[in-house]
């Protein structure tokens with residue numbers, strides 16, 4: 001695949017044994033994949049599978065295995081009916097897969113092998129279109145990296161799984177939910193400047209959930225790997241005195257009330273999140289008044 005030489009950290013993507021996959025029922029297929037965002041990263045043809053075909057059950061079982069193992073520690077494994085009712089039927093499921101017969105030993109050790117399946121999924125990204133034209137909701141993201149020792153991981157697998165789905169499905173605006181203090185914010189903040197549209201969500205199983213929205217912008221994507229400063233962000237946004245402390249629910253409730261009082265919009269800085277440990281406080285930003 002044509003990744004910039006700067007992105008050598010993800011050499012696994014060049015392997016002929018790794019391909020992006022799309023697990024989408026025919027009616028939900030994207031007619032013209034990858035035309036909205038200019039990006040040369042995913043030139044390899046995606047494996048397209050129909051989740052409603054009985055022959056594809058082994059692939060679905062493997063997706064369930066990764067998902068349930070990845071979300072097990074946070075007690076949020078996806079029930080089968082949720083995958084079917086809230087992903088396969090309304091939306092778009094994608095990720096990366098490895099040619100089963102070439103699977104590295106580290107993967108063979110942790111994955112239940114389906115010998116007859118040509119491809120074994122390594123990651124999962126689910127996104128659903130909404131009633132609000134152009135806006136999609138990211139519903140699930142996980143990668144086999146969370147199950148592997150560091151030395152055997154595929155660096156960037158989670159990040160590139162979401163990147164591939166957003167690119168392939170021509171997503172303009174991506175809304176999503178994740179937990180404050182979780183590793184996923186490091187990824188989610190890089191697909192476009194991230195606005196906090198909800199800082200506290202007691203309606204969710206986990207109240208310490210951030211709800212975010214980003215206008216998808218591929219300019220930010222390379223910075224996930226290069227760590228170069230996002231000059232466009234620095235030009236447009238300034239820090240406020242507000243901070244979110246992942247350990248302090250009150251900081252989330254305070255920001256939630258500010259959002260409800262229309263004091264925002266409020267943003268997070270991807271560069272700052274990348275430089276911090278998961279339990280550190282995060283600064284809230286707002287648009288500069290002269291912008």
Ligand SMILES: CC(C)(COP(=O)(O)OP(=O)(O)OC[C@H]1O[C@@H](n2cnc3c(N)ncnc32)[C@H](O)[C@@H]1OP(=O)(O)O)[C@@H](O)C(=O)NCCC(=O)NCCS
Nearest residue numbers: 070071141142143145146155156157158159178183184186
């Ligand atoms: C969160 C998740 C999708 C990330 O995918 P991944 O393939 O592990 O991550 P990537 O290789 O794309 O990105 C690597 C970066 O994320 C960071 N990261 C990933 N998991 C991390 C963790 N548990 N703690 C701290 N940082 C973590 C890495 O340190 C790395 O950043 P660095 O370059 O600063 O070191 C994956 O860990 C996962 O499946 N977790 C369980 C399910 C989950 O929480 N999903 C998110 C729901 S919103």
